Amino acid sequence: MIEAQELTKRYGDKTVVDRLGFTVRPGTVTGFLGPNGAGKSTTLRMLLGLDAPTHGRATVNGRPYAAHRAPLTEVGALLEARAVHPGRTARNHLLALAHTHGIPRSRVDAVLDLAGLTAVADRRVKGFSLGMGQRLGIAAALLGDPAAVVLDEPVNGLDPEGVLWIRTLLKSLAAEGRTVLVSSHLMSEMALTADHLVIIGRGRLLADTTVEAFVRDSGARHVKVVTPEAATLAALLAAPGVEVATAAPGTLEVRGTDAEHVGRTAAAHGVPLFELTPLTGSLEEAFMDLTRDSVEYKTTRTPIGAAA
Template identity: 70%
Template sequence: MIEARSLTKRYGAKTAVADLTFSVRPGVVTGFLGPNGSGKSTTMRMILGLDAPSSGCVTVNGKRYAAHAAPLREVGAMLEARAVHPGRSAFHHLLALAATTGIPRSRVEEVIDVAGLRKVARKRVGGFSLGMGQRLGIATALLGDPATVILDEPVNGLDPEGILWIRTLLKSLAAEGRTVLVSSHLMSEMALTAEHLIVIGRGRLIADAPVAEFTRSAARDVVFVRSAEAARLAALLAGPGVAVAPGERGGIDVTGLASERIGRIAAEHGIAVAELTPRQASLEEAFMELTRDAVEYQPTGRYAAGAAQEGRAA
């Protein structure tokens, strides 16, 4: 388990992380989300003892990272996949780490196979593609067979097969009872992989909730209605707290009314409905809504309006 209590980090006058408190439980994949500049990287560095908190504390399995006798067996992390000597092979990179931490050579062979690196294990890392570098970074994180795994943007550079592999791997690690914390900007992938979310913005906690609860809390559900008399139905549905907008295929999107109520109104007025489909807000829509005020880098000028509109429609 990872536990952060009133975690704060200042760099001079700038506060990167402010009074952050959360827990990452074992047995579930926890997504760590936030806009650029939100403090995610700083928080992960403090978890791993790479940066010291200005105040507060963070522990992994009850101890600070540096206090563990064998840290690699407790925590496996990938913050920067390409932080490897380019002239060293993948095998010798892993072997060197294993030799300095008492990990047997057999485990090196295991993680090479787990990461799909067998064909390139003896090649120099400097010639690796971005995706192969990611696989090596993940293999390195798993080397100590750790109880806790922390990965920053693990699917970056991976092809569809690789993305499916990492998704399956993360879920399998959690199913084994491990603590899994994954930072990513890919909302679609987080929606398929994570069960719980910790969301921060400008260094402060925005949300700490299961994915479904986070999505429900951020935006009202929309019901798509398709009918030959869509315009007439839209006029009947409009009212306080109800928004009706043009939808795809000549239908309408209704916010503020349950599908049962919409169907009842249509039936009462003799309007035939060809489709009545509730649509829950996506994780991306929920994320955009809840972090809108926490975005540090806002576009201005010619393309600003378009970017804002895309964010509302995402």
């Protein structure tokens, strides 16, 4: 497991990570989410021993990263794909890493093949595209056949085939019983890949739950109603905690109650319904709603050049 206990990081007067606690368990893909400036990168660096916490503790399989005698076999990580000497070939980069842990050359060949880099294994890294660099970073993360994997933005720069590959890979690693922690800004991809979510904002924990429960319990859920008597039905549904909005003429979006209540209310008052559909919001909508007050740089919808 990967555990953060009261994890705190301060730089001078600024607290970047604030008493953060969570557990990433084996057998699941855990998405680590948060807006820019939330403290995700700092947290990952503390988990991997690159930054020392001001307070608290970060452990992988019960020990701090630096306390493992062969850390590559405990946790494989990708934080910065470009952290490779540009003059080395992909194969030599992996061989150098393998040499530090007594990992055989056959394993280097295996991860090159797994990442789809066998054909370019003897090319210098400086000629790699962003996507190829990402594949090499993932190959390095898997080199020690680790029990836990930590990846920061792993699909960055990958083409559609590469995105599908990493999605399948992460799910297969979790199915093997490994611990998988993935940080990403791509909500659509997290919705397809992650089983569990750890969401932070301004360095604090905002949510630690399954994807299904997070979306289900968010305010993004609503009921779509199509009726020729929209105004009448909207008035009938008015109640504390119930929001009724007009999406289009004759179409209502109802939040704060369920389709059964809407249907019974309409039937009791003779309001005809052409459509009654419960809709679940997307992970992106639920995430935006939760983190709305934690965004570091807020934008407006005013077009560029528009009058103030």
